[in-house]
Amino acid sequence: MLAMTEEEHLMALQRSDEKLRYIINNLTKRSVERSVAEKIVPDGMRKSLVVRCHDLSGHFALDRTVSKIMERYYFARVRKYVRYHIKCCPECVLNKVPKGHQQDELHPIPPGKRPFETIHLDHIGPFIKSTSGNSHILVLVDNLTKYVKLYAMRRCDTDSILKCLKSFILLHGLLKRIISDRGTAFTSKRFETYFESGGIKHTLISVRHPQSNGQVKRVNSTLVPVLQANMTNERSWDKKLLEVESQLNNSPNKTVGDTPFRILYGYHASFHDEVLRHLTIGEEYVDVNKLQEQARVNIEKEQVKWKNRYDQKHTKPVKYKVREVVFLRRPAIHTVADVTVKEGRLYVTTAHASHLKVYRVGADCDNVPNHITDENKEATDSDEVQFDEKEKTEKVPDQPASREKRKPSWLRDYTS
Numbered sequence: 001m002l003a004m005t006e007e008e009h010l011m012a013l014q015r016s017d018e019k020l021r022y023i024i025n026n027l028t029k030r031s032v033e034r035s036v037a038e039k040i041v042p043d044g045m046r047k048s049l050v051v052r053c054h055d056l057s058g059h060f061a062l063d064r065t066v067s068k069i070m071e072r073y074y075f076a077r078v079r080k081y082v083r084y085h086i087k088c089c090p091e092c093v094l095n096k097v098p099k100g101h102q103q104d105e106l107h108p109i110p111p112g113k114r115p116f117e118t119i120h121l122d123h124i125g126p127f128i129k130s131t132s133g134n135s136h137i138l139v140l141v142d143n144l145t146k147y148v149k150l151y152a153m154r155r156c157d158t159d160s161i162l163k164c165l166k167s168f169i170l171l172h173g174l175l176k177r178i179i180s181d182r183g184t185a186f187t188s189k190r191f192e193t194y195f196e197s198g199g200i201k202h203t204l205i206s207v208r209h210p211q212s213n214g215q216v217k218r219v220n221s222t223l224v225p226v227l228q229a230n231m232t233n234e235r236s237w238d239k240k241l242l243e244v245e246s247q248l249n250n251s252p253n254k255t256v257g258d259t260p261f262r263i264l265y266g267y268h269a270s271f272h273d274e275v276l277r278h279l280t281i282g283e284e285y286v287d288v289n290k291l292q293e294q295a296r297v298n299i300e301k302e303q304v305k306w307k308n309r310y311d312q313k314h315t316k317p318v319k320y321k322v323r324e325v326v327f328l329r330r331p332a333i334h335t336v337a338d339v340t341v342k343e344g345r346l347y348v349t350t351a352h353a354s355h356l357k358v359y360r361v362g363a364d365c366d367n368v369p370n371h372i373t374d375e376n377k378e379a380t381d382s383d384e385v386q387f388d389e390k391e392k393t394e395k396v397p398d399q400p401a402s403r404e405k406r407k408p409s410w411l412r413d414y415t416s
């Protein structure tokens with residue numbers, strides 16, 4: 001067997017590659033140092049070279065891998081090629097924490113078409129047990145008028161919540177949608193059955209997006225101080241609940257720009273202690289349709305603001321296609337029960353977009369994920385462009401006429 005040094009092996013491969021022979025001859029004719037030309041690696045060797053300099057050398061990032069290759073070799077668009085190789089490298093995809101902003105996007109819940117169509121639901125407590133045995137408060141907030149309903153509860157279980165909900169529905173009619181967090185009381189089977197029987201859609205807020213239930217959280221944050229201010233005896237807090245509810249509903253709400261009571265009923269409520277209000281505000285009645293329309297406009301304006309603020313701090317999630325291969329990063333609490341069999345061989349599970357990592361081997365160049373195509377601008381690396389120009393102008397024999405439509409050569413090794 002003939003022993004060949006690495007350089008001899010490269011030269012042999014170079015000589016057998018027609019395209020390379022042509023390029024090297026041209027380069028050397030133009031008095032470019034022969035040593036540079038000799039570094040050029042034939043297409044067939046690119047992949048194994050990159051595997052050696054990346055996979056077998058500690059999975060270093062782009063810059064280090066490229067400089068390791070460039071110490072002794074060169075091929076057109078080496079940087080782009082390596083970048084793509086690293087994007088496809090399972091070890092790197094799985095183990096490296098993405099830099100920069102987290103992937104996420106806020107999807108605000110639109111205001112209902114009528115009051116009490118969409119309700120935010122939450123509970124707070126435990127408080128000191130009242131003399132009547134109550135220790136929790138169930139908070140319901142209408143997402144159009146911001147009207148608040150409070151119920152004192154002995155326990156925070158499905159039964160107690162359902163009891164409150166039933167009396168709420170007797171007052172305001174069936175709801176269309178309920179939004180709650182994933183608290184155990186809200187995720188029970190009986191809860192779902194009750195909703196299904198009433199045709200109520202139940203939206204569970206992701207633990208990662210508590211702001212989607214921001215309506216009710218905001219009420220909660222004002223509720224406790226108001227409750228404390230109204231309390232004479234801490235064991236009688238539940239006796240003041242109706243008063244607190246009234247105060248919340250008759251104070252202007254920043255988002256809707258009016259009091260929830262007025263948006264719901266069309267006039268300002270007056271109470272015994274507010275005789276002066278009769279003189280200043282009067283008994284004017286405004287068509288609630290107008291008030292509610294204005295509330296809707298105000299809410300939508302606010303939601304655009306929140307969304308912009310939120311999305312600025314996060315990157316847009318990658319869009320996935322059906323049948324796409326992704327890695328799923330899961331916390332260690334993953335159990336078999338999380339994955340259910342569907343239609344024989346399909347296994348179904350849900351995951352937040354931020355736990356997914358794209359794996360697109362052989363994606364065609366136009367559809368290469370953003371993080372790859374975005375970096376096309378980096379192709380201005382001087383020597384790479386020079387090389388590219390030569391390929392174009394000097395009509396290399398292999399060069400296809402419609403270059404744009406073909407998969408770029410640096411991607412050919414990754415075609416599935």
Ligand SMILES: [Zn+2]
Nearest residue numbers: 059089091092
């Ligand atoms: Zn790697």
